[in-house]
Amino acid sequence: MRYAAFIICFERPLALIKYIDVLRSQSEPPEYILIIDNSLDDSIDKLNLDKKYAEVNYFKTGYNAGPAGGSKLGLKKLQALNYQWIFWGDDDNPPRDNQVCSELFICKEKLERQGIVAGIIGGKGGMFNKWTGTIRSLSNKQLKAKDIIEVDMVPGGHGMLINTHYLNEKTYPEEKLFFAFEDLDICLKFKKQGAGIFVDAKSWYKKRQLDKNGDDSYRYVKKSGTRAGDLRRQYFSSRNLLFILKENRYFFALAYNIFKIVIKSLWSFRYGFKYGKKFIYYHKKALIDFFNDNYILNIPLNK
The missing domain is CATH 3.90.550.60 (Spore Coat Polysaccharide Biosynthesis Protein SpsA; Chain A)
Structure with a gap:
């Protein structure tokens, strides 16, 4: 071929x-x-x-x-x-x-x-x-x-x-x-x-x-990490998913994911104040950039 x-x-x-x-x-x-x-x-x-x-x-x-x-x-x-x-x-x-x-x-x-x-x-x-x-x-x-x-x-x-x-x-x-x-x-x-x-x-x-994952019930489930690098990835994931949902007119899913980001931001403090603060920083920015249609790569990658 x-x-x-x-x-x-x-x-x-x-x-x-x-x-x-x-x-x-x-x-x-x-x-x-x-x-x-x-x-x-x-x-x-x-x-x-x-x-x-x-x-x-x-x-x-x-x-x-x-x-x-x-x-x-x-x-x-x-x-x-x-x-x-x-x-x-x-x-x-x-x-x-x-x-x-x-x-x-x-x-x-x-x-x-x-x-x-x-x-x-x-x-x-x-x-x-x-x-x-x-x-x-x-x-x-x-x-x-x-x-x-x-x-x-x-x-x-x-x-x-x-x-x-x-x-x-x-x-x-x-x-x-x-x-x-x-x-x-x-x-x-x-x-x-x-x-x-x-x-x-x-x-x-x-x-x-x-890979020893042969059980009939097995299916891969992705877990969110708690490292700074994982949060930077979540910024892009959250922002981009909202964009895709809007473009495809999945408005219920769009509202659901905005609500989920807000709830997860509050819940993130269970991993400590420092982590919660960083989580809110990245996800707040994801929401702001989505609503402002801002897709310029301008997040501090070492924050």
Whole structure:
């Protein structure tokens, strides 16, 4: 299968090299690999990757576009080269083995034999609740029921294969989001265009078994951290989710999440006054920036 891949990177040269090696070693490797370098230093540029690898091409953004801006650049550039399928990569989360891409294309072929043309196929995914704005992963019981399952979204760093037939100015990731939920953004846009989104349930379940998570009732549940770095991530997550809910006219979920931020801000003091103060700082800013339509990267990252 002729396809291309892009890898978004930021000042992690060793992680990027590992990702490239894993991608090149796929049983069905991409024909063309585009590096989208968001780095503010020259640690990636110095690697001279496009000289070391014939299939690797390098593009430096000149600024930190984040995963949202980086993915938009990668998709647009590879679509312009007339690739129908594009693999979305992030430097700190390489494919788990050398069969990932092949397994995704097997799913594509199975769907096509059923008369289904997929918009996005991924290694993992979940269902989006338009009333609460939450994403629920699939249980092992669900994964065992079918080899391929239709979902609402696929995370960008977990084996995401995109059909460029559905890519246009209305469906590219919103670059101003910078970080967090750019994958949900593009998935919801694809679904509006009538594109189906699917996950390789069979391979996903096998991976859980290898990780000793094989019980039928098991499903992944993301937990919020209490470190400063986690709070900075929550700023982007909260702000961007509100934007996506508004754009998709999920107004009940929008009101619900604003209310949830307020309640969680008060409840955050159970971890101590210092943590509660920081939690309120980041989430208050998320609300203010959302209402002011402010998506400039201006939060102090060391506060």
